[in-house]
Amino acid sequence: MTILKNRLFWPAAILVVLLVINAFTSNQFITVRDGHLFGTLIDILRGSAPLMLVALGMTLVIATGGIDLSVGSVMAISGAVACLLISDLGNQNSVGSVLLIIGVAIAMSLLLGLWNGALVAVAGIQPIIATLILMVAGRGLAQLITDGQIINVRSDPYSTMASGFLLAVPVAFLIAAAAVALTVVLTRRTALGLLLESVGGSPSASRLAGIRARRITVMVYVVAGGFAGLAGLIYSANIRSADSISAGNLIELDAILAVVIGGTALIGGRFSIAGTVLGAILIQTLSVTVVAIGVPSKATLLFKAVVVVALCLSQSPTFRTKVFGRLKARPAVRAEVPA
């Protein structure tokens, strides 16, 4: 009974169902080929890395009661910066140069996050508006960087980020896992998590408890920017090019969904990193499943929407008491009446 009440029970159950469907429909769910893991499950893990990164940052932002709509544009910019620099290299396969360029792109993303954070915490602009600015302008900036073209790169070290394997596991998934570990350490091994939840729970009470909310708020937007930048690199490394139009397009909505599925409320306060990870994998699995079971491409968005609606309803306390409560609570209600 208690496991049923856990907020993450239904998302986890749906994930398991989707995975089982995949296991039956795909001819290779998980196998070993050429010395590394292979199959649908591995595709899901690898494919979910960008969303997981973006959703991680989004979790922290949402915990403070904010939101970051600009993550998709940050992805586009970081991919554009990286591909532009790599395409100018004499030797695109130079590991050192590629690493340096990755560093530059991430530094750029952190700066963009700083910009968001400053607008929200220093200028006092509502998060949804403040990040909307970069959401719109950022994609334009990415197009300027790539001069409106799609920049193709032929860099093996760069591609490794998306399609490489390390110790038989996809590198992209390892990067995302490292980011999760870093976030957990950053929030739960320091007092940052507590202060975040406090600011999100009640900004006025937090101020009177002596918390300088401004610094913390700026920091979460910086972190969100950095993770989005990393996600943009993985995305562009996967397609071996910078596509500033479709990179990270609408990913902010998937990320918000992943956060909410994971049990973090949009009004801020308590957040769950494990929940977000589950949410991101679930959304990616859903996308893969839609293709795997042969839903016509015209109907995929609708199909996804139906699953998401079902999921959200399963987490809504009002809905649950209305549906499940009525089924089993009949005798219990009678007992409550005299009181």
Added chain:
Amino acid sequence: MGEQTPVLEMTGIRKVFPGVVALDGVDFRLFPGEIHALMGENGAGKSTLIKVLTGVYEIDGGEIKLGGEPVRISGPLQAQQAGVSTVYQEVNLCTNLSVAENIFIGREPRRFGRIQWGQMRRRAGELLARLDLDLDVSAPLNTYSLAIQQMVAIARAVDVSARVLILDEPTSSLDASEVAQLFAVMRRLKADGVAILFVSHFLDQIYEVSDRLTVLRNGQLIGEYRTEELPQVQLVEKMIGKELAALEDLEGKAQRSREKSAEAEPILEARGLGRTGAIAPYDLTIHAGEVVGLAGLLGSGRTEMARLLFGADRADTGELRLGGKPVTLRDPQLAMKKGIAFSSENRRTEGIIGELSVRENIILALQASRGWTRPIPRRRQDEIVDKYIKALQIRPADPERPVRNLSGGNQQKVLLARWLITEPKLLIIDEPTRGIDVGAKAEIQRLVAELSDGGMAVLFVSAELEEVLRLSHKIEVLRDRRLIEELENTAEVDADRIMQTIASGATS
């Protein structure tokens, strides 16, 4: 008026919130053509009573009769349909729309689905003329002053349903001439037979405009009086109240000795400290081991005075010295670093973080002063929290329970614990005993006395005069956002003496 039947009759109204009885068997009646003031300090149950009447809360017991018929008010719309309209302190209108639109919004006169603009403007003009107002009804509402906006809100309320009109602190943001204008409108409505329930914290206004008044204290009915028959001093006394017997074990400490504190160094000196619109410039000195009480009615500036000393609000005049050194308190964290702690009167919005646990709430301030990079080790957190849960008898003694599930008194203890672990030199506590049960009240008072004996300075803000008298060495009396008198708490000083000062406004 006595022979008339009341238009509104509430009997035995009871409303319980988790941990506190907000209304306990309260009776209230309202006759047509009278202005009736509802009086009481914060937490007395005034706003709960109004919310019951306007359908925001459902009652847990008692009966409401409107025009002799028992009614069940289950929502604001039902309240309006039953003839009860409310105008709140903040005007709830769309100031970008015209005056006429505001009066008729949602019930525009229509013909074949089209709004009859001409008819709407004409009727709006007539309505306002009834209130002796001559406005351009097609001008946007925001071209008029707040007072006029308020009267437009009243015009709308009266037109929607004219039996009972509730005015919840309508005068708090008006100046003297605007108040006079509002009172003229109220008297005109009264002449038309409207029953008006009036809430205000300004005693002079109550005496100027109301016919009768009902006093509430701690959720209980103290009595209903004709305004002219109740002198101000008695009214203040009824609002503030005498103390309950359960607290008598502290009586021995009354007029507490101050040999110790007399020689102590002042830890805080304020000279001409003030903030425009909040509190007039005041002087205040607090010594180590001294309890300074702030007394005054609600809205007298007690809280505003305290907030300046913590940097919760910034002072715009005067200077502040802590331990002899001048400081400017830019924000609460700076005040904390200087050894000041402040527990707000708004426990729910400015105190606890409801969804965090008792443990997290307790360590919050200490953690904030250490910064996020230096977390308090979990073992030490548990030690501190266990110690204070025992010392302050926080119930239930479960550090991992979300603090919002605790009763008001226990939440207050959690807040005290939060500040005590920062080991402050000066503890400012604003209304620590409001809305909590008698037992917890006594414990908190005892704790304050002990802290002061241990050398901590305490600035104690409370609406309850007896409590201030019992604990304080020195009492600062406020009225109308001004510090009017400082009293050494000697044997001659008693509640009557302070009430006289508050009621008369005399400066000695």
